Amino acid sequence: MSRSNFEQLSRAQLAALLPELLLCGHLIDRSGMAHTIAALGRTGMTAVAIEEWQLASPVYTRRMQRAFGFTGDDVVTIFKGLQLDIGAPPQFMDFRFRVDDREHGEFWLDHCGALLDVEPMGDDFVVAMCHDIEDPTFDATALATNPHARVRPIHRPPRRPADRKPMCAWTVTIDAAHVPPPVPPNADQIAGSAAASLALADIDSGDEGRSDYAGPLLSDLRFADFSKSALVRMADEVCLQHHLLTLGFLIALRSRLEPTAAIELCRKQFTGIAGLTAERLRKALNLGDDPAALATVLRLHPAWNPLSYTGVRVSEVEDGVQLTIPRDSGAESDGAWPALIGADHLAPIAAMARAVNPRFAARTVDSTDRALTIEMTRADRTFRESTEVALTRFSTGAVFAFTDRGIPLPLTVV
Structure with a gap:
């Protein structure tokens, strides 16, 4: 039995897929916050966004540091985590970095898709x-590396003039005199989650390519x-970031909405x-629109990964796919x-299927206390894109294209 769904891909395919997974994780908020504004207004949306990122980012930042061997407490470690x-x-949020010394640095965004x-709003x-x-x-992200780290703006939007570049710039300072802020309420819920403590397969240091991110920024x-083994682990870790952010989102909603309303809003997200995400995965891997392509997209979709976290199984059946x-x-x-x-809540699965082929329909074929089985087959008609997907497409990230920037340069102390 495979330990990871991403093991089915080649090293080259994984390298193409990783930026897609990172971008789609970023676009989770483009999906969720439109509905949050409708429910809670701009001020409520802002509070939810702050809480979800404060809860999730320290947990997944430390996981990635441990997995890729760049644990530390300096500015370089903070910047590696951001990457x-x-x-x-990458590229959609085009972070550029400068390191002055282990306790001082700057970053700026040459392009900020967000x-x-x-x-326009x-x-x-x-x-x-x-x-x-x-x-x-x-600050929450930096504090995961060093509790005395502070991130402060040099300049930031609204842009004056309107085309100002870089779009924003920030200093990062580690100062022992800086008193860390209190741990956010509900942080223990994320820290105690199964996602936070999930053990994933170790990276095989014998594989061809980089097995860690030790060394220079x-x-x-x-x-x-990176090696195939490292990319498999990276993909699973990035999928966990998706889940941890969504858990933070749901926690933030539950403190502001009735339980049923919070769940329904999260379902829309x-x-x-x-x-x-299904659409971008299909295009990134140059897949078709048949059941085999749908099965591949489903196996690789962040919603169903890591496999050891979700246990979700995908299989091809006659004229369709079962999940x-x-x-x-x-x-x-x-x-x-x-x-x-749920048996009557299949909209996310229908959206995945129709991103591969707009004729796919999803239906429940078995529902017990042990498992839920959904089958996707082609219908005689084409289905319209859901309102929730159309709203998410508002982001320029929906059509963003990555480019090859060539050999990266090591960044040393200036």
């Missing part, structure tokens, strides 16, 4: 994202330089990102995405 964070997908998404939304949300969440991560969700997994106990699927 493997769904909050900073800002380009929000600027007006300065109030720009301030909410670039001031209200970024201040505590950048690089201007960019070129995923093709899931549906929007489920469809858009089986066990009810005894870590994802189920956490209340993560698989737990949001």
Whole structure:
């Protein structure tokens, strides 16, 4: 039995897939926050966004540091973590770095897809994202590496002039005199989740290519330089980031909405990102629109990975694909995405299927206390894209294309 669904891919395929997984993790908020604004207003949305990132990012940042051998407490460690964070997908959020010494550095964004998404909505939304949300969440990410780290703006939007480049710039300072902020409420819920403590297969140091991110900070991560074993682990870790962020989102919603309303809003978030992610995975791997392509997309979809967390199984059947969700997994106990699927709640799965072929229909074929089985087959008609996917497509990330930037440069102390 495979330990990871990503083992079926070649090293080259995995290298192409990793930036896609990071970008789709970033776009989770493009799916969820539109519905959050409708339910709670701009101020409520801002509070939810702050809480979800504060809860999730320290947990997955430390996981990635341990997995790829760059644990430490300096500025370089903070910057390496950002390069493997769904909050900073490569090129779409084009972080550039400068290291002055182990306790001082700067980063700036030559391109910020999130800002380009929000600027048309007006300065109030720009301030909410670039001031209200970024201040505590950048600090939360840095504090995962060093409790005395501070991230402070040099300049940031609203942009004056309107085409200012870089779009923002920040200092990172580690100062022993800096008093860390209190641990956010509900942090123990994420820290105690099955996702936070999930053990994944060790990276095989004998594989061809990089097995870790020890050594100097690089201007960019070129995923093709990593070994297949490292890329498999990286893909599973990035999928866990998706789940941890969504768990933070759900915790934040539950403290502000009735339980049923919180679940329904999270289902809408899931549906929007489920469809858009399936579409990008299919295109990245140059797949067709038949059941075999759908089965591949489902096996690789972040909602169903890591395999050891979800236990979700995908199989091809006559004229279609079956997906089986066990009810005894870590994802189920956490209340993560698989737990949001029910016999009468199949919209996220339908969105995934229709991103491969708009004629696919999903239906429940078996539902017990042990597992839920859904079958997807082609119907006689074409289905319209769901409202949730259409809203997520508002982001420029929906059509963003990655480019090859060549050999990355090591960044040394200036």
